[in-house]
Amino acid sequence: MTPPTAQAVDSGRDGLRRLLLDTGALEPAWVPAFDAVRRAGFLPDVMWPHDMGTGRSRTVDKAHDPDTWQRYADSDCPIVTQWDDGAHKGPEPGRSFSSSSSMPSLVFSMLADLDVGEGHHVLEIGTGTGWNAGLLAHRVGPAGSVVTVDVDRAVASAGREALWRAGLTARVLHRDGFLGFPERAPYDRVIATCGLRTIPFAWVEQTAPGGVILVPWGTYYGPEEATARLVVAEDGRSASGPFTQPVGFMRMRSQRLVRRQHAAYVPPGAMDRADVSVTTLRAADAAGFVMGLLVHDATHVADRERDGRRAVWLYGLSDTSWAVADFRDGRDEAKVYQSGPRRLWDEAEAAHQWWEAEGRPGFERFGLTVMEGGRTALWLDDPAGVL
Structure with missing residues (x-):
């Protein structure tokens, strides 16, 4: 909007x-x-x-x-x-x-x-x-x-x-x-x-075959959302369709993000024990909707810029993995610290490389399928092209 x-x-x-x-x-x-x-x-x-x-x-x-x-x-x-x-x-x-x-x-x-x-x-x-x-x-x-x-x-x-x-x-x-x-x-x-992160299969069950379900949907990676226009299959066992337009809605109250406190991820001394590398990936700073599709079970927070410096944090939602990149004005590379079972910044870089290789697809090339049991599949261009 x-x-x-x-x-x-x-x-x-x-x-x-x-x-x-x-x-x-x-x-x-x-x-x-x-x-x-x-x-x-x-x-x-x-x-x-x-x-x-x-x-x-x-x-x-x-x-x-x-x-x-x-x-x-x-x-x-x-x-x-x-x-x-x-x-x-x-x-x-x-x-x-x-x-x-x-x-x-x-x-x-x-x-x-x-x-x-x-x-x-x-x-x-x-x-x-x-x-x-x-x-x-x-x-x-x-x-x-x-x-x-x-x-x-x-x-x-x-x-x-x-x-x-x-x-x-x-x-x-x-x-x-x-x-x-x-x-x-x-x-x-x-x-x-209202914005959703999980679409209940009950809505599919309550919609006639061929019926349409329109849902503002996104991930916990960030606030970006797009409307998924899902058509219920003739057998009623799934609903699938493309994203149609970017939107921004208040989250369904039961699906608001409750994230652990920063100290639960990065206790005292954690920065000294973290793996250190460098990155040129500034896309993770404001990657938005598409990065959320590719880096699962994670959220990102970009600090305000202060004195020419800005930190971008990634936090795991299923564990206490974390990563941070320290961007500074005038420098092409940023130092990265990451720790935990996942290497979240590495995942973000791999996702960005995939996105580049696919021709930088926008939200309109992606789609969503909701299946029995609450399972969800994301796809590119066609329901068969599951990510």
């Missing part, structure tokens, strides 16, 4: 409509839903528009500044609607956002990937404000049905009220979306509006 431009914030609802049409995010089939289901009807009076360029949020109170509130409601801007899993109080931004209204351009581009039609039965994981469920309910019409679930009781309740005010029919449930909702299965479409 790119930060919204001033035009995207200041253009008003008609301008937003033109912007979404011009960029191709809003397909003609979704125009009636855009016109009928207004985002503003699903936003709280106090909200926090988020600037993705600076990473900062501002407080906007409808009671004190209705014009600015409406301007953001009709913008292509992500808006935080809850902080700290609901524990946050007061008007100022909290520590960590936990529910939001996504950028309309992202919402409609994902709905286009989902390919929802009239009469479809849809399961949504992550109710949020309820706007996405409202758009789906309008699209499927009276012959279809929408079930939306959220793990947060307050979020589910607010979404249910907003849908009721809008006169839209969707069943809103407070429950763990990882389990789906088998009582209404099978579904023609399943969409998640």
Whole structure:
């Protein structure tokens, strides 16, 4: 996602409509839903528009500044609607956002990937404000049905009220979306509006053969994600498909990364006992989504640059392996320290060499298959080309 431009914030609802049409995010089939289901009807009076360029949020109170509130409601801007899993109080931004209204351009581009039609039965994981469920309910019409679930009781309740005010029919449930909702299965479409690292096979089981599951998916290597568009096999025993676009979502709460403390990896004296080498691989500094596919069960953290130096750390998630590269301005090589059962920097270099040999493929050349037992296979270009 790119930060919204001033035009995207200041253009008003008609301008937003033109912007979404011009960029191709809003397909003609979704125009009636855009016109009928207004985002503003699903936003709280106090909200926090988020600037993705600076990473900062501002407080906007409808009671004190209705014009600015409406301007953001009709913008292509992500808006935080809850902080700290609901524990946050007061008007100022909290520590960590936990529910939001996504950028309309992202919402409609994902709905286009989902390919929802009239009469479809849809399961949504992550109710949020309820706007996405409202758009789906309008699209499927009276012959279809929408079930939306959220793990947060307050979020589910607010979404249910907003849908009721809008006169839209969707069943809103407070429950763990990882389990789906088998009582209404099978579904023609399943969409998640939270980031996942593990896709439950229950969603495949609850989707009809030929049905589509659209999931923001990534690895614990970093925050980068892409939507996986999975089609359920005719025998119902797997779902497979390519990644369609880069996205960034709040993690499903049960899949947030809980990493050991740094000292558990690097106790006092560990640097002196580590293996030492040099590297020219700066790609591991910001390798993102693809490196996460290739360096499994690991996460990386890049420290802030200080006095021309920057350390990039790799940590194992299944053991206490670690590695760090010390980059310095003006030097082509960086010193590497690594220790543990795995040599993580060596793995990163091998992954980068493979990526180079394959022509530097982007996310769009990769895909994902989910199989029985929760097994997952990643592939390049074709499901047969498993990594």
